[in-house]
Amino acid sequence: MAGEVRLGIIGIGNMGSHHVRSMPQVRRCRLTAVCDLVPSKMDWIDGVEKFENSRDLIRSGLVDAVLVATPHYDHTTIGIDALDNGLHLLTEKPISVHKADCERLIAAHRRNPNLKFAAMFNQRTDPHYQRIRRIVRGGELGEIQRTSWIITDWFRSEAYYASGGWRATWAGEGGGVLLNQCPHNLDLFQWICGVPTSVDAKCAFGKYHRIEVEDEVTAYLEYANGATGVFVTSTGEAPGTNRLEIVGDRGKLVYESGRILFERTEVSVKEFRETTPHAFPTVPTWRCEIPANGYGGQHLEIVQNFVDAILDGAELIAPAEEGIHSVEMANAMLLSSWTGRPVEMPLDGALYEAELKKRIETSSFVKAPAKEAVVDMQSSF
Numbered sequence: 001m002a003g004e005v006r007l008g009i010i011g012i013g014n015m016g017s018h019h020v021r022s023m024p025q026v027r028r029c030r031l032t033a034v035c036d037l038v039p040s041k042m043d044w045i046d047g048v049e050k051f052e053n054s055r056d057l058i059r060s061g062l063v064d065a066v067l068v069a070t071p072h073y074d075h076t077t078i079g080i081d082a083l084d085n086g087l088h089l090l091t092e093k094p095i096s097v098h099k100a101d102c103e104r105l106i107a108a109h110r111r112n113p114n115l116k117f118a119a120m121f122n123q124r125t126d127p128h129y130q131r132i133r134r135i136v137r138g139g140e141l142g143e144i145q146r147t148s149w150i151i152t153d154w155f156r157s158e159a160y161y162a163s164g165g166w167r168a169t170w171a172g173e174g175g176g177v178l179l180n181q182c183p184h185n186l187d188l189f190q191w192i193c194g195v196p197t198s199v200d201a202k203c204a205f206g207k208y209h210r211i212e213v214e215d216e217v218t219a220y221l222e223y224a225n226g227a228t229g230v231f232v233t234s235t236g237e238a239p240g241t242n243r244l245e246i247v248g249d250r251g252k253l254v255y256e257s258g259r260i261l262f263e264r265t266e267v268s269v270k271e272f273r274e275t276t277p278h279a280f281p282t283v284p285t286w287r288c289e290i291p292a293n294g295y296g297g298q299h300l301e302i303v304q305n306f307v308d309a310i311l312d313g314a315e316l317i318a319p320a321e322e323g324i325h326s327v328e329m330a331n332a333m334l335l336s337s338w339t340g341r342p343v344e345m346p347l348d349g350a351l352y353e354a355e356l357k358k359r360i361e362t363s364s365f366v367k368a369p370a371k372e373a374v375v376d377m378q379s380s381f
């Protein structure tokens with residue numbers, strides 16, 4: 001590899017084009033090949049080999065690694081093909097549409113453990129989420145009692161859903177807001193607070209848009225230690241909210257509007273509750289504004305980290321194996337909504353795959369032909 005990674009990008013749509021444009025900023029990495037099923041998508045790219053089939057790019061001998069930015073179902077098939085042909089893999093989120101596919105992809109990496117396998121969870125580079133994770137995982141907040149994430153600032157228009165035939169269909173995308181926008185939040189949620197043991201959810205399908213998949217979700221979560229949580233999301237409301245609130249035995253941490261406020265109790269709340277002689281006490285609390293500036297390196301930082309992992313063995317910011325957790329949480333919310341019952345985790349991946357297949361086979365939804373939409377990628381992350 002001689003001090004440089006030769007990268008191929010597969011899927012030159014909104015996200016893939018953004019990755020191609022940012023490649024000159026990635027150190028020790030050279031874009032040598034691109035691939036899209038639609039050749040005209042690659043017309044504007046110069047100086048690299050172009051392929052209309054990922055199999056040919058993967059076997060071309062021109063690349064050491066690939067970044068897969070196709071619609072989600074193909075992350076699994078193309079990812080497995082890349083790993084089994086000796087290429088390092090950076091896959092867009094979600095790593096797969098459902099848990100069984102995640103397991104197939106992860107199994108391919110287990111067969112090829114020397115290859116780097118990373119996921120584009122770019123929001124893990126955001127200093128706010130990094131700081132919150134350190135506080136929670138470092139024990140500063142004490143044992144978690146309650147979590148709540150209202151993440152409804154993923155507003156999307158009809159034009160967005162009409163812009164790709166695959167979008168917002170069971171067959172093409174395998175879900176809606178949970179599979180497209182929320183993989184970021186579900187990944188961060190589990191990265192910070194852990195994976196719940198039970199998920200009970202109500203999803204609304206096509207409530208705000210002419211789509212067959214979910215565009216609004218309210219979920220109730222339970223964790224192994226008895227903590228409870230809620231997760232609320234929507235692509236249909238504006239102005240949206242992004243409010244993450246985590247309550248622990250040492251206080252309350254709230255992230256909203258780019259600020260982290262930690263109201264830290266002087267003592268353990270449990271101990272205080274059990275020992276104070278007062279009937280209506282106030283727990284003494286300090287208000288701490290936690291500084292965290294900027295936006296983080298986002299996609300570019302994830303690609304650079306992938307290259308550094310290949311060349312120098314740097315620790316991955318987002319190992320793709322961890323991507324199974326956000327998929328499993330999304331699947332559990334959908335399954336719970338379909339069955340009207342809480343879903344115990346770990347989810348039965350085969351059962352979920354069968355239920356999803358039923359929706360694909362019985363769908364009578366007819367999507368209008370794809371229409372070009374005005375795209376501003378920066379505002380879509």
Ligand SMILES: NC(=O)c1ccc[n+]([C@@H]2O[C@H](COP(=O)([O-])OP(=O)(O)OC[C@H]3O[C@@H](n4cnc5c(N)ncnc54)[C@H](O)[C@@H]3O)[C@@H](O)[C@H]2O)c1
Nearest residue numbers: 011012013014015016036037038069070071072092093164
């Ligand atoms: N990390 C992020 O912030 C972020 C943001 C947007 C999208 N994404 C992810 O990127 C992926 C693509 O989303 P998008 O919005 O760019 O979609 P898009 O429809 O704009 O682009 C997908 C492209 O892939 C091509 N394609 C489809 N199947 C292919 C195949 N088998 N081989 C080669 N090319 C193929 C299509 O022709 C199209 O050009 C999705 O998985 C999405 O979740 C991630």
